[in-house]
Amino acid sequence: MTIHLKYWKQDGPDAQGYFEEKTLDTVNEHMSFLEMLDVLNEELQLEGKDPVEFDYDCREGICGSCNLVINGQAHGPNAKTACCQLHMRTYNDGDHITIEPPRAAAFPVIKDLVVDRSGFDRIIEAGGYVSVKTGSAQEANSTPIEKHSSDMAFDYATCIGCGACVAACPNASASLFTGAKIAHLNKMPQGEVERYDRVVAMVDQMKEEGFGDCSNYGECEAVCPQGISISAIAEMRRDYVKAMFS
Amino acid sequence: MKLDGKIPEGPLEQKWSLHKKNMKLVAPNNRRKYEVIIVGTGLAGGAAAASLAEMGYKVKSFCIQDSARRAHSIAAQGGINAAKNYPNDGDSVWRLFYDTIKGGDYRSREANVYRLAEVANNIIDQAVAQGVPFAREYSGLLANRSFGGAQVSRTFYARGQTGQQLLLGAYQAMMRQVQEGGVEYFPRHEMLEVVIIDGKARGIITRDLVSGEIVRHEADAVVLATGGYGNVFYLSTNAKNSNVTAAWRAHKKGALFANPCYVQVHPTCIPVSGDYQSKLTLMSESLRNDGRVWVPRKKGDDRHPNDIPDEERYYYLEERYPSFGNLVPRDVASRNAKLVCDEGLGVGETGLAVYLDFRDAIKRDGLDTISAKYGNLFDMYHNIAGENPYKQPMKIYPAVHYTMGGLWVDYNLMTNVPGLFATGEANFSDHGANRLGASALMQGLSDGYFVLPATIGNYLADEEIGKRYGTDHAEFEKAAGEAQAQIDKLLSIKGKRTIVDFHRTLGKIVWDNIGIARNAEDLKKAIKEIQELREEFWTNVYVPGEKNNYNKYLEFAGRVADFFELAELMAKDALDREESCGCHLREEYQSEEGEAIRNDEDFSYVAAWEYQGVNGELKEQLHKENLEFEFVELKQRSYK
Amino acid sequence: MPSLKQALSSQVGRKIMTGITGIGLMLFLIGHLGGNLTIFGTADAFNIYTKTLMDLGPLLYVIEAGLAFFFLYHTVLGVSIWLGRRKARPQGYDTYKTKGGTSHQSLASRSMIISGSVMFIFLILHIIHFKFGADYTTMIDGEQARDLRKLVIEEFQKTWVVIGYVFVLVLAILHLSHGFWSAFTSLGMKHGETSKKVQLAAYAFGIILMLGFIFIPVYIYITGGEGSLISY
Numbered sequence A: 001m002t003i004h005l006k007y008w009k010q011d012g013p014d015a016q017g018y019f020e021e022k023t024l025d026t027v028n029e030h031m032s033f034l035e036m037l038d039v040l041n042e043e044l045q046l047e048g049k050d051p052v053e054f055d056y057d058c059r060e061g062i063c064g065s066c067n068l069v070i071n072g073q074a075h076g077p078n079a080k081t082a083c084c085q086l087h088m089r090t091y092n093d094g095d096h097i098t099i100e101p102p103r104a105a106a107f108p109v110i111k112d113l114v115v116d117r118s119g120f121d122r123i124i125e126a127g128g129y130v131s132v133k134t135g136s137a138q139e140a141n142s143t144p145i146e147k148h149s150s151d152m153a154f155d156y157a158t159c160i161g162c163g164a165c166v167a168a169c170p171n172a173s174a175s176l177f178t179g180a181k182i183a184h185l186n187k188m189p190q191g192e193v194e195r196y197d198r199v200v201a202m203v204d205q206m207k208e209e210g211f212g213d214c215s216n217y218g219e220c221e222a223v224c225p226q227g228i229s230i231s232a233i234a235e236m237r238r239d240y241v242k243a244m245f246s
Numbered sequence B: 001m002k003l004d005g006k007i008p009e010g011p012l013e014q015k016w017s018l019h020k021k022n023m024k025l026v027a028p029n030n031r032r033k034y035e036v037i038i039v040g041t042g043l044a045g046g047a048a049a050a051s052l053a054e055m056g057y058k059v060k061s062f063c064i065q066d067s068a069r070r071a072h073s074i075a076a077q078g079g080i081n082a083a084k085n086y087p088n089d090g091d092s093v094w095r096l097f098y099d100t101i102k103g104g105d106y107r108s109r110e111a112n113v114y115r116l117a118e119v120a121n122n123i124i125d126q127a128v129a130q131g132v133p134f135a136r137e138y139s140g141l142l143a144n145r146s147f148g149g150a151q152v153s154r155t156f157y158a159r160g161q162t163g164q165q166l167l168l169g170a171y172q173a174m175m176r177q178v179q180e181g182g183v184e185y186f187p188r189h190e191m192l193e194v195v196i197i198d199g200k201a202r203g204i205i206t207r208d209l210v211s212g213e214i215v216r217h218e219a220d221a222v223v224l225a226t227g228g229y230g231n232v233f234y235l236s237t238n239a240k241n242s243n244v245t246a247a248w249r250a251h252k253k254g255a256l257f258a259n260p261c262y263v264q265v266h267p268t269c270i271p272v273s274g275d276y277q278s279k280l281t282l283m284s285e286s287l288r289n290d291g292r293v294w295v296p297r298k299k300g301d302d303r304h305p306n307d308i309p310d311e312e313r314y315y316y317l318e319e320r321y322p323s324f325g326n327l328v329p330r331d332v333a334s335r336n337a338k339l340v341c342d343e344g345l346g347v348g349e350t351g352l353a354v355y356l357d358f359r360d361a362i363k364r365d366g367l368d369t370i371s372a373k374y375g376n377l378f379d380m381y382h383n384i385a386g387e388n389p390y391k392q393p394m395k396i397y398p399a400v401h402y403t404m405g406g407l408w409v410d411y412n413l414m415t416n417v418p419g420l421f422a423t424g425e426a427n428f429s430d431h432g433a434n435r436l437g438a439s440a441l442m443q444g445l446s447d448g449y450f451v452l453p454a455t456i457g458n459y460l461a462d463e464e465i466g467k468r469y470g471t472d473h474a475e476f477e478k479a480a481g482e483a484q485a486q487i488d489k490l491l492s493i494k495g496k497r498t499i500v501d502f503h504r505t506l507g508k509i510v511w512d513n514i515g516i517a518r519n520a521e522d523l524k525k526a527i528k529e530i531q532e533l534r535e536e537f538w539t540n541v542y543v544p545g546e547k548n549n550y551n552k553y554l555e556f557a558g559r560v561a562d563f564f565e566l567a568e569l570m571a572k573d574a575l576d577r578e579e580s581c582g583c584h585l586r587e588e589y590q591s592e593e594g595e596a597i598r599n600d601e602d603f604s605y606v607a608a609w610e611y612q613g614v615n616g617e618l619k620e621q622l623h624k625e626n627l628e629f630e631f632v633e634l635k636q637r638s639y640k
Numbered sequence C: 001m002p003s004l005k006q007a008l009s010s011q012v013g014r015k016i017m018t019g020i021t022g023i024g025l026m027l028f029l030i031g032h033l034g035g036n037l038t039i040f041g042t043a044d045a046f047n048i049y050t051k052t053l054m055d056l057g058p059l060l061y062v063i064e065a066g067l068a069f070f071f072l073y074h075t076v077l078g079v080s081i082w083l084g085r086r087k088a089r090p091q092g093y094d095t096y097k098t099k100g101g102t103s104h105q106s107l108a109s110r111s112m113i114i115s116g117s118v119m120f121i122f123l124i125l126h127i128i129h130f131k132f133g134a135d136y137t138t139m140i141d142g143e144q145a146r147d148l149r150k151l152v153i154e155e156f157q158k159t160w161v162v163i164g165y166v167f168v169l170v171l172a173i174l175h176l177s178h179g180f181w182s183a184f185t186s187l188g189m190k191h192g193e194t195s196k197k198v199q200l201a202a203y204a205f206g207i208i209l210m211l212g213f214i215f216i217p218v219y220i221y222i223t224g225g226e227g228s229l230i231s232y
């Protein structure tokens, strides 16, 4: 099938970006979206042009590297699907597709569609861990955890750190990402000891990184490839309030 | 060169503890004066960085991805083994050890494997303490399942995302050390060379993938935790950035590369659908617990699978292996899928697929039960293949999944180059000729959390504190020059074929000849083809873009260049090993029923290769480390 | 434990405060509507109500100051959150589309700043209009009191006033139909069944409350201040 592409090009963080357009005639419905971009890049190279850079690694929807905004939607139109798992059969012959990088001050563009998401790492650095020294752990079954809480913690723990929540949030807020890690750890007894320090430090770091406030738009949940619920944000707020009185 | 595995004396059960007792220690106040470079932030690298920094060493951590959390380990689905024996089904450290040795077809070191089985329990404790949300029973205690045909339930899991959860645990522990200043963290940096001064590894050269700058880093020891090389096949279940570059460049500087031909092919992957395909997706092995594998009996039967009656279906695994049936080990399942497809019975557009059918399971247990067990896998299949596995059989085919070969290391995980360590999938150490399910995560974490932190101290204790040669030392100069020269060369060729085109062609040669089954004739042919293609690569590749900017194609060009050399070594190794063992099936050495025949008399060794240059042809010298089996008896594997 | 200043300036603290002030304002509105509806009671009811308020004396000032603080704090936060998004995303998208599904992006949620700002301007005018409007007087229980009832009825004879009020009140429906739900979410409400019910309640709340308000000017206008609900 034929697809008309319009994609963002930008040479570097400080360069002026612009859109480029190209029509691909050899798109196959079984291709993944990223494979379609591979095909685009092969064609561009054969024409002696520079390929368009985009981030990826696992191509299985788990590493969180890919993060394209496709026709205005983070990861494209399908719910709970990272764009590496999006297939061209979602589109029709002759469709026009616009591809942009996630746009946020905290995610500066490195090149074309590749952005710097190290702000997320620094949020984790601020407190997204349990301080346990290697080798000093007690026997694993000495602390039973109610299955229900453990399952819930798991739901939050599945965040892949892709940043789609930030990309889609009208405020470019990182609340879902941050809330998911806080909720994961604070739901488990292991995370209990540091829970209040953690929430305060991580919430402060979000702001430090230049992410926006959360206005409860809930768009983040809708685009999240792991379907993480905005209850994560509620958990974060509750813990923050408790931290004030702890 | 005499290869010394440095296996400690003493009874098997006590080797590791005695060794730990006898090892030299570095005093806590001196640890911060030692710097350790760790390349890779997967389970092996991430766990090591966190642990060493906690102990007080200064760590520099590198990875290719934009964040340590994205290392390839994240993709592991099934689980991690440990002989906790929570289900009380007779498991023990010995049994886990024995299964792993046997599973590896007696081509690994007893002492290493025993240590792995022993340390596994601590890994679970450690991960739980970090908040890894493993599956639990209603009692609140940890749940186990049986995996990969094991007769006991010893696999710990976190839904289908065990690797992700374990990696995030290690990543978070590492980020805590970044915050505390123990780890200096370099994401989007690719290591290109090791720097060896006075015979010892003293640093690395990296390329900053954003600015393109070539950077020099000096340290007292270097750890390579850079994962496996399955991507030499172009199509594999590995992440796209997985590569052999770090290990290969170390190899070219003198580190031995062991057993390169041991490559595991996973039987249940989604088949290739066309040329544009960029990677293969694994469907969890657990599907074989309920799915039945078959092909039509008649060649070219193009009826819809649901219209083919039972008597015209060939349930080949059930017929050939009545006692294990669909649950035969990975290598056996993969080989048989290839056999039936080679006979022309394969299905799908390419004829390279077999059916995995849940019709009977759904009839027996009901749709709800099957969907509760495999729902997410079915959805994933549906999404990728565009067919509904509840309504028609899945199509599956084997795909390259894991590489048992890697840098040769001794019991301390040190290569033959002093100060250069290799951990995780990057080394060759614990899985012999075949890896059992749920044991790679175990090995990566055992190396990273428990083994390396102990053994690296033993090495550093003998090193002069704070000794620095300076990064303008001639060896740094030379290595940086080499890295730069290769980049310049690649960019200057400006040929007509793209990197992907070369890589795909190489992958096909490797898959066809050094894949599931090998024979001398094909291997010799492959060596020639690889050499020719490599020549062409160096004169006709087109590498776009510039060196001082983010340029993924340039990164890949360098990696493909290394794959070209590795591929030739794999073929040489496979040719040299005139026996069948584990995943290495030489067609000349099989029984009449197509079963692998091992030759313990002549091949019970680790093949460790020493690089001697490439000039049209790759020159390598073979060194053998003989495998002694004191504690287990060697047997022919049989799953009939 | 974070310091109060740290807490209030954190993204969580800011949002919790928009929620608290928003809820406070909603409570005020409920009370205000209740009070306003006394205009349909006995002839003196409305003026008795306003007089009672005014008789509170200094206490009234305290309440008014509190109310003003809530309004201003709410406004400052709302505007600052809105300004923040510019900073957090200096370059916008060429194409942007909501993914639908569980998203709470809607006309209401996206226009909070507009509905809020209009309400802010309205408020200033509204207070000038009534609180500082024509000072008619009347007698209640032998005491002189302000005849606000007369003023209200008189003002709502003017077409442009009524159109203006109705316009603002319709915007207020939008503000509340997201705001009511959002405030609970800001205060830590989790998602799931309760949240869905709260969202329904938010629509109901916004619509009912504002229909209540709208009814006053519209009824007075249509009946020319002499409708059967209005007793003399």
Ligand SMILES: Cc1cc2nc3c(=O)[nH]c(=O)nc-3n(C[C@H](O)[C@H](O)[C@H](O)COP(=O)(O)OP(=O)(O)OC[C@H]3O[C@@H](n4cnc5c(N)ncnc54)[C@H](O)[C@@H]3O)c2cc1C
Binding pocket: B039, B040, B041, B042, B043, B044, B045, B062, B063, B064, B065, B070, B071, B072, B073, B074, B075, B076, B077, B078, B079, B080, B162, B163, B189, B190, B191, B192, B225, B226, B227, B228, B237, B238, B239, B242, B243, B245, B246, B282, B401, B402, B423, B424, B425, B426, B437, B438, B439, B440, B441, B442, B444
């Ligand atoms: C789909 C899939 C499912 C699997 N499921 C299971 C399972 O259920 N159970 C199990 O036990 N095993 C499983 N495995 C195997 C297991 O995941 C891997 O073997 C293991 O995670 C490897 O870990 P590692 O730390 O050695 O290396 P990796 O996780 O591969 O990490 C390598 C690291 O090295 C870095 N790196 C590489 N080269 C360079 C360089 N030149 N410069 C800088 N950095 C570099 C990379 O950035 C990365 O951080 C699975 C594998 C796959 C593909």
Ligand code: HEM
Binding pocket: A214, A215, A216, C015, C016, C018, C019, C020, C022, C023, C025, C026, C029, C074, C075, C077, C078, C079, C081, C082, C112, C113, C115, C116, C117, C119, C120, C175, C176, C178, C179, C180, C182, C183, C184, C186, C187
């Ligand atoms: C009687 C008047 C008002 C009421 C009852 C009211 C109510 C609310 C409520 C309940 C919320 C939700 C709070 C939350 O999400 O936590 C809200 C949000 C908001 N209000 Fe108001 N409000 C009023 C006046 C105003 C005014 C005068 C402004 C001025 C601009 C304003 C601007 C906003 C904005 C911008 C938001 C969204 C905040 C965000 O994006 O997070 N509101 N309002």
Ligand code: HEM
Binding pocket: C029, C032, C036, C050, C053, C064, C119, C123, C126, C127, C130, C131, C148, C152, C165, C169, C172, C213, C214, C216, C217
């Ligand atoms: C049609 C509906 C309304 C009528 C008839 C009405 C009437 C009045 C009157 C008569 C007063 C003066 C009270 C006094 O001075 O004691 C007043 C004050 C006020 N009104 Fe309204 N009002 C209406 C709608 C609103 C709305 C929608 C809001 C909020 C958004 C609002 C907010 C206020 C405020 C804040 C005051 C000042 C209170 C004080 O200072 O004590 N009103 N209103």
Ligand code: SF4
Binding pocket: A158, A159, A160, A161, A162, A163, A164, A165, A166, A176, A177, A180, A220, A223, A224, A225, A226, A227, A228
């Ligand atoms: S919360 Fe969801 S959208 Fe946000 S980073 Fe995590 S996985 Fe991506």
Ligand code: F3S
Binding pocket: A168, A169, A170, A171, A172, A173, A174, A175, A176, A213, A214, A215, A216, A217, A218, A219, A220, A221, A230, A233
């Ligand atoms: S979309 Fe943005 S506003 Fe909050 S609820 Fe999600 S972070």
Ligand code: FES
Binding pocket: A055, A056, A057, A058, A059, A060, A061, A062, A063, A064, A065, A066, A082, A083, A084, A085, A160
């Ligand atoms: S490439 Fe890993 S999630 Fe898409």
